[in-house]
Amino acid sequence: MAFRKPYMIFLYVIINFCTIGCTEPFDIGTETFEDILVIEAVLTDELKQHEIQLSRTFRLEEESFFGESNADVRVIDNLQNEYVFEEADMGKYVSVSPFMIQSDRNYQLTIRTENGETYVSESVTLPQKTQIDDLYAEKTVNESGDEGIAVFVDSFDATGNAIFYRYEYEETYQIIAPFWSEFEVEILSRNPPSFSVVPRTTEERICYKTDLSNTINITNTVNLSENRITKFPVLFIDKNNTVLRNRYSILVRQFIQSRKAQTFYETLKEFSDPESLFSQVQPGFINGNISSISNDQEKVLGFFDVSSVSSRRIFFEFKDFFPNETRPPFFIDCEVLDFSPSTPQGASNLLNFISIGYDNLSGYDSFTDTYFMTLTGCGDCNEFGSNVTPDFWEN
Incomplete structure (x- = not known):
């Protein structure tokens, strides 16, 4: 499970509105504040080291979230097997050993914070597993009239037990620097300015970037004659989006969840609608399935799900x-400037422009000693991604 700051900001906005309930124009900021524990805990039937995120609500004007550190985090099943989680990073807890959720067991989350407060979840069980039958992309036009590519998913459960679905995705796209060259500029001296053209020593032409979904994609088959998901839209990508400039890949994960989990995510999704957040009638606090043992009046935001x-x-x-x-266009405009350091003024100009970011050599004319320079990102893809090719990548 990947931590997503936008999700945290969204949860806090909900808390803030649920707490103060406003009906008049306002400036977004924190008038009242509640320090509430936020829990992200979704375990699956995958054999792996699972993750649980603990954090605290934060004020809207603050730049970062506050992870809840030094907590004791455990998951216990009905056979009294304990799965211990250790803190790997601030607020991020990872199971000590790999394990997988099994269909014939019940699971409960227990948390004891550094200040001695104890929280427990309701007991939960694993829903029916259902495979993604097909994942495909089509050229389409969205509701706003924008042309692009939509990604759809099909799924079918013949048992009739998989009813509630949630989707997450990871976009990975290739980034190719448009003004890369196999050479770079080496500054031999700054006073007086002196330069040399040398071979590049690192991979800077082709990189990759992965973005995680931060929206709530849910659906269900409650009112359908069979448990069949057909052409469910997971994502729409505008055709002018830079992620489509080169090769693109998307990994979609389909979660089958309980009715209670579906209700929780439906409520979050409903509150994410600006018309809901800013309506005159503000909804109440979002109840999950985790509560405080120490104080039954304490608010806890989150849901423990398998x-x-x-x-x-x-x-x-x-x-x-x-x-x-x-x-689609590149991430930035790539203007190419030429410099001839054969004169003192030309050498000074080249040094000055290198210092403000025009340090990528896109070309060199040895006959005229002319350097063709662009912004760093135009020739070094590491400005926007990583030059490490993902294991799953296919050309």
Whole structure:
């Protein structure tokens, strides 16, 4: 489970509105504040080291969240097996040993914070597992009239037991620096300015970036004649989005969850609608399935859930859907400036522009001793991603 700061900000906004309830114009800020424990805990039937996030609500004007450190975190099943979690980073707890949630057991989360407060969840069980039957992309137009690519998922449960679905995704896209060259500028001296053209020593042309979903994608088959998910829209990507400039991949994870978990996420999704947040009638606090043993009046935000999960990945490129159109633009405008350091003024100009970010050599004319320079990111993809190729990548 990956931690997502936007999710935390959203949860705090809900708390703030539920607490103060406003009906008049206001400036976004914190008038009243409640220090509330926030818990993110979704365990699955995957054999791995699971993660649980603990944090505290924070004021809207603050830049970062506050992880809850030094807590004792355990998951206990009905056979009295204990799965201990240790803090790996501030507020991030990872199970000491890999394990998987099993269908024939009940699980309960227990947390004891550094100040001695104890929290427990309701007992939960693993829902029916259902595979993703198909994951595919299509050229489409969204409700706003924007043209782009939509990613859809199909799934079917013949047993009739998988009813509530939630989806997360990871986008991974290739970044190719448009003005990369196999050489770079080496500053030999700053006074007087002197330069040399040398081979690059690191991979700076092709990189990769992974972005995690931060929206709530849920659906259900309650009112359907069979438990079949058909063409459920997971994501829409505008055709001008830079992530589509080169090769693109998306991994979609399908979680089968309980009715209570579905209700919790439905409420979060409903509150995420600006019309709901800023309506005159503010909703009450979102109740999860975790409570304080020490103080039954204390608010706790979060939900402990065990879900069966399946995943699927696809790859595609912009030209697969828009073969006769220009690719989306790069992340930044790449202006190429030329400098001739053969004169003192030219050398000084080159040094000055290198110092303000025009340090990428896109070309060099040895006959005229002319350096063609662009911004760093135009020739070094590491400005926007990582030059390490993911293990799953397919060209």
